[in-house]
Amino acid sequence: MTARKRLLVTGREGQVVRSLLERTALHNDIDILVAGRPEFDLSAPASLATVIKSARPDLIVSAAAYTAVDQAEAEEELARIINAQAAGVIAEAAQALQIPVIHLSTDYVFDGSKMSAYVETDPVAPVSAYGRTKLAGEESVAAATDNHVILRTAWVHSPFGKNFLKTMLRLGESRDSVNVVADQFGTPTSALDIADAVIAIARNLLASGSPELRGVFHLTNSGRASWADFAEEIFRISADLGGPVAAVGRIPASEYPTPARRPANSQLDCTKLAAVHGVRMPDWAHSTKTVVTRVVQPLAASI
Numbered sequence: 001m002t003a004r005k006r007l008l009v010t011g012r013e014g015q016v017v018r019s020l021l022e023r024t025a026l027h028n029d030i031d032i033l034v035a036g037r038p039e040f041d042l043s044a045p046a047s048l049a050t051v052i053k054s055a056r057p058d059l060i061v062s063a064a065a066y067t068a069v070d071q072a073e074a075e076e077e078l079a080r081i082i083n084a085q086a087a088g089v090i091a092e093a094a095q096a097l098q099i100p101v102i103h104l105s106t107d108y109v110f111d112g113s114k115m116s117a118y119v120e121t122d123p124v125a126p127v128s129a130y131g132r133t134k135l136a137g138e139e140s141v142a143a144a145t146d147n148h149v150i151l152r153t154a155w156v157h158s159p160f161g162k163n164f165l166k167t168m169l170r171l172g173e174s175r176d177s178v179n180v181v182a183d184q185f186g187t188p189t190s191a192l193d194i195a196d197a198v199i200a201i202a203r204n205l206l207a208s209g210s211p212e213l214r215g216v217f218h219l220t221n222s223g224r225a226s227w228a229d230f231a232e233e234i235f236r237i238s239a240d241l242g243g244p245v246a247a248v249g250r251i252p253a254s255e256y257p258t259p260a261r262r263p264a265n266s267q268l269d270c271t272k273l274a275a276v277h278g279v280r281m282p283d284w285a286h287s288t289k290t291v292v293t294r295v296v297q298p299l300a301a302s303i
């Protein structure tokens, strides 16, 4: 990019938003603008286009969403307004401004019955209300504009907001052991790595109108783990740093009942993103170490 570019990102305190704010600070040709509540409320989609137009962005990163997977089972209509209807309105605004939109989606669009990693063209079949509303979001973005990148990511963790990694460390402070599901597989993914990837993809979209750069792409850290493997790795790293530790009891999902069903396998094959956008993501354990270190060191310093 030659001139300075304005990236508008949706949400304020979300993991991906906070990571983008941190990472774009390292790029002096990118200005980041934040659109969040109360002025920008996804549950009231009619108000969104005005805010976007007055911000005059060069590209939109649509990162805000209804992400409470279990709660969505009881609030599917609200989740649908936020994850599908608002996503469509944001993409329509991008189309009206003739700018690209990068929209975040999820591995939970798949049912988890495939034995190997999912590719972008595999059939979708969400098994939860959250997954259904996120799939509807992909469809409304694609219907609104061809100038889109839909990034399906998964199992996001970071020093920010709420996530499984921070939940495990918090449980480790008060418990000797934690039971964790060992028969659901996917890939823990750092929001900081997602932010770096989004910046690289944004540069590509702003540099070229090529249709090949547009469409659906999978974006996770590399490798594969169960939630129990992830928990064990979190505590192993934390132990080395003198942080919270708990023994992990490996249990089947049937022994951890939740309102929402989750896929048994949602590993995503990210070959297309590497081939088309040149983005290669670190191994999940490597990025887990970076995040655990950032979460544990302030804890250790306060003792």
Ligand SMILES: NC(=O)C1=CN([C@@H]2O[C@H](COP(=O)(O)OP(=O)(O)OC[C@H]3O[C@@H](n4cnc5c(N)ncnc54)[C@H](OP(=O)(O)O)[C@@H]3O)[C@@H](O)[C@H]2O)C=CC1
Binding pocket: 010, 011, 012, 013, 014, 015, 016, 017, 036, 037, 040, 041, 042, 043, 062, 063, 064, 065, 066, 067, 082, 104, 105, 106, 107, 134, 152, 153, 154, 155, 156, 157, 161, 162
């Ligand atoms: N978390 C995960 O494990 C995964 C997430 N994703 C997707 O990635 C994207 C980013 O997720 P992540 O950063 O983890 O999200 P978080 O759950 O950390 O944050 C959600 C964000 O959405 C915003 N938001 C929620 N409701 C509204 C609303 N009514 N109006 C305006 N903003 C709202 C929140 O706003 P506020 O800042 O005001 O609280 C917050 O910024 C989402 O699209 C999500 O579906 C995909 C796979 C895994």
Ligand SMILES: Cc1cn([C@H]2C[C@H](O)[C@@H](COP(=O)(O)OP(=O)(O)O[C@H]3O[C@@H](C)C(=O)[C@@H](O)[C@H]3O)O2)c(=O)[nH]c1=O
Binding pocket: 067, 068, 069, 070, 106, 107, 108, 153, 154, 155, 156, 163, 164, 167, 178, 179, 180, 181, 184, 227, 253, 256, 258, 262
């Ligand atoms: C807290 C906890 C969870 N679990 C299980 C429940 C579940 O099967 C799995 C993960 O639980 P969580 O509720 O933390 O994660 P969940 O909300 O399912 O995370 C999902 O969020 C949405 C937004 C996505 O898009 C997905 O990619 C995925 O990251 O771990 C345990 O087994 N033991 C525990 O102590």
Ligand SMILES: [Mg+2]
Binding pocket: 068, 069, 070
């Ligand atoms: Mg949760």
